[in-house]
Amino acid sequence: MACQSTNEEMTLLDNIEHVTISKSIGYREFNEDYLDSINGATAINGFEDVLKSAKGVKQEIDVTKEKPDYDIMIYYENGDTHLLHLALGSKDQESQFMYMGHEKNVFIVSSEYTNKLRNILDVR
Template sequence: MKKFILSLTLSFCALLLIACQSQDKEMTLLDDVSSISISESNGYGGINENFNTTIGKDAIISRIDDTFKNAEGRKQKVDVGTEKPDYDILIRYENGENHGLHLVLGNTGEKSRVMYVGNENSGFDISPEGTKVLRDVLDNQ
């Protein structure tokens, strides 16, 4: 009986350690993006639906999609009461699904950060090259 309890306890601890370390390493985006809408953010937790621009051109969508897919996941602490993202992004897919994202846009040569709305403590770092892509897209819309 002691061996069974010890085995069960060790199994539970191992499972707990694995669960604590698991984190999405890349963003999960669906195929067939139909449009990307962008607005200035009002804060964490929801999306500002007063979109400044909606992108429907495949070439631009592909650049943004590649930038997000190459972002690296990391845990972060966000004070949703005092901090505010720069932009809200709504990605719409051809199958009718969508993703809401918050974007903290870095300066030229710096990383940016993107996170799913409602899951602000798991963000994704975008490389300085990705920041350049996002800045180019935002400046030309």
């Protein structure tokens, strides 16, 4: 798997109002059967911190053989939305976010932020 740094950061369109999470059914698809929702200010602020920490890389992902763990819909206060895929790393490992439809642009989250993300998502 080739990686190449792009030094890009994830773009937040406004303040996050809430976030919905579902088990992913695959890249380029979005599962609307939500498992959970992030609504509280503390959890939303933590989630924003995780996204802001993500660093972009160009990376080839075999979207026919691999599958992200979660689909995430971000709802912003201004009415905009973002659809993301999340490949959640195990404890003390990196995670990867991708904007749906742009799977070659991966945003890497450090192991420290993966642990924070696992707490927010209540994944053990």
